[in-house]
Amino acid sequence: MTRHIVARTSDIPPGGNKVFGVDGRDIVVFHVNGEFFALLNRCPHAGAPLEKAACVARLTSPEPGVYERSRVGELLRCAWHGWEFDMRNGQSWFDPKRVKIRSYPVSVESGEVLQKGPYVAETFPVHVEDSYVIIET
Amino acid sequence: MSDVIDRPILAEEAAAKSRLRIIDCDVHPSIHAHSDIEQFMPKRWQEHLRTYGSHLRTPYIGTTPYPRSSPLIARRDAWPPTGGPPGSDLDFMRKQHLDPLDIEYGILQVLDLFIFSQQNLEFGAAIQRAINDWQLAFWSDRDPRLKASILAGQDDTQLAIAEIERCAKIGRYVQINVCPRANEPLGRRRYWPIYARAQELGLPLGIHVGGYGGHAPTGGGWPSYYAEEHQSNAHTMAAQLTSLVLEGVPERFPNLKIIFIEGGFGWIPSATWRMDRHFEAFRSEVPHLKRRPSEYVKEHFWFTTQPIDEPDEGKHLRSLIEWVGVDRLLFSSDYPHWDFDDPRYAFRTPLTETERRKIFNGNARALYKL
Ligand code: FES
Numbered sequence: 001m002t003r004h005i006v007a008r009t010s011d012i013p014p015g016g017n018k019v020f021g022v023d024g025r026d027i028v029v030f031h032v033n034g035e036f037f038a039l040l041n042r043c044p045h046a047g048a049p050l051e052k053a054a055c056v057a058r059l060t061s062p063e064p065g066v067y068e069r070s071r072v073g074e075l076l077r078c079a080w081h082g083w084e085f086d087m088r089n090g091q092s093w094f095d096p097k098r099v100k101i102r103s104y105p106v107s108v109e110s111g112e113v114l115q116k117g118p119y120v121a122e123t124f125p126v127h128v129e130d131s132y133v134i135i136e137t
Numbered sequence: 138m139s140d141v142i143d144r145p146i147l148a149e150e151a152a153a154k155s156r157l158r159i160i161d162c163d164v165h166p167s168i169h170a171h172s173d174i175e176q177f178m179p180k181r182w183q184e185h186l187r188t189y190g191s192h193l194r195t196p197y198i199g200t201t202p203y204p205r206s207s208p209l210i211a212r213r214d215a216w217p218p219t220g221g222p223p224g225s226d227l228d229f230m231r232k233q234h235l236d237p238l239d240i241e242y243g244i245l246q247v248l249d250l251f252i253f254s255q256q257n258l259e260f261g262a263a264i265q266r267a268i269n270d271w272q273l274a275f276w277s278d279r280d281p282r283l284k285a286s287i288l289a290g291q292d293d294t295q296l297a298i299a300e301i302e303r304c305a306k307i308g309r310y311v312q313i314n315v316c317p318r319a320n321e322p323l324g325r326r327r328y329w330p331i332y333a334r335a336q337e338l339g340l341p342l343g344i345h346v347g348g349y350g351g352h353a354p355t356g357g358g359w360p361s362y363y364a365e366e367h368q369s370n371a372h373t374m375a376a377q378l379t380s381l382v383l384e385g386v387p388e389r390f391p392n393l394k395i396i397f398i399e400g401g402f403g404w405i406p407s408a409t410w411r412m413d414r415h416f417e418a419f420r421s422e423v424p425h426l427k428r429r430p431s432e433y434v435k436e437h438f439w440f441t442t443q444p445i446d447e448p449d450e451g452k453h454l455r456s457l458i459e460w461v462g463v464d465r466l467l468f469s470s471d472y473p474h475w476d477f478d479d480p481r482y483a484f485r486t487p488l489t490e491t492e493r494r495k496i497f498n499g500n501a502r503a504l505y506k507l
Contacts, residue, residue: 048214082206
């Protein structure tokens with residue numbers, strides 16, 4: 001696993017996303033409710049760019065006429081045909097066994113820690129006072 | 138798990154000797170601002186548009202169709218950076234669609250202003266006329282890849298014929314479009330003068346899904362959900378194919394070519410098998426038919442591919458294509474709408490090079506005489 005430092009946490013606004021070229025792949029990082037999620041920027045259905053997907057809530061219905069919203073902003077709804085995926089692990093809701101987006105582990109670390117560790121700083125010169133988003137591929 | 142589900146491009150497809158350019162039979166341009174089409178409308182109808190707007194055949198005010206699944210039923214990545222609705226910016230359409238997908242021709246299908254569903258037929262005709270002129274001025278004149286259709290609402294035959302004549306004189310349109318949700322089923326004789334004229338002019342008849350005929354869009358009534366209504370596009374097309382064949386349109390107009398657009402094609406085999414069975418039982422009711430219904434379907438009708446059916450197993454799509462006939466299918470993307478098909482991924486089953494050439498280019502080239 002290679003760790004790539006791709007952004008400062010402040011570079012991706014809450015509710016927004018940013019695409020990074022990492023090892024020849026486009027990886028999109030979403031910032032939702034204080035957490036970061038990294039996914040291959042490509043829908044497994046027909047290749048739409050996931051950076052254009054809508055961040056939606058999970059809508060469930062325990063019985064007809066009753067609706068519940070949960071995990072607001074954590075589900076991706078693809079920009080083309082509307083397939084929905086869980087940002088946490090890339091799994092689809094309608095066919096979780098078969099259909100999945102490639103996802104990557106993400107962590108946030110402070111500049112202080114990073115400067116001590118043997119990590120590959122791909123995109124950013126690290127400053128001790130900032131926090132950084134790190135993707136593992 | 139692959140990143141993109143079994144992308145079924147054969148090795149020989151990738152290495153095809155000559156480049157396969159695409160004819161996309163369903164591209165939706167849209168109006169950037171009403172003022173763009175007002176210049177093609179007499180003052181009287183400009184004022185009407187401003188004062189009364191659309192009076193549609195939907196049962197309740199406000200049941201017009203947006204948003205359906207996504208704003209303006211569009212791909213979320215299709216909003217031009219310059220503003221305006223998806224499909225309204227030619228440069229962006231070139232950059233996002235025509236150039237990267239190597240589109241040789243795109244056949245324009247305009248849906249704006251509910252052209253075919255206006256209750257006021259003269260106002261409807263004024264809009265159709267304006268949009269027919271706008272298609273040339275704003276699209277075909279600026280990009281010769283884009284081909285226009287003559288929009289002619291069929292519920293007033295005389296107005297429709299007048300518009301067909303006017304456009305045919307200009308000579309730059311590739312088909313005549315009527316609506317699948319008319320006041321009566323499309324095979325009825327009231328519409329035959331339009332078919333007669335299309336046959337004489339050698340222009341195919343295009344029937345794109347959508348519109349409101351004032352009837353419930355399903356045989357079972359008004360659906361609750363968009364998911365249900367979207368499904369009904371296929372039933373509507375099946376009903377219209379049945380009407381056209383059984384009322385004898387291809388029998389009466391043997392050189393007329395009819396194209397069903399955006400209805401998909403999964404329903405065709407069962408619709409034709411069923412018609413053939415019924416024909417055997419009810420032959421004496423329809424003695425004007427000289428052949429089995431499926432034979433008319435195989436010779437007089439074509440179908441655009443989108444929204445393509447996606448069975449779980451690729452081999453089932455393969456059978457479907459064979460049942461419908463490789464000669465009957467015309468590739469379409471439906472750009473920039475939400476259920477857009479990307480030609481690189483649309484067919485989840487391998488096609489031979491000959492089949493690809495027919496579906497993606499050859500069939501449309503012959504039909505539209507491009
Ligand atoms: S490309 Fe994402 S749902 Fe089809």
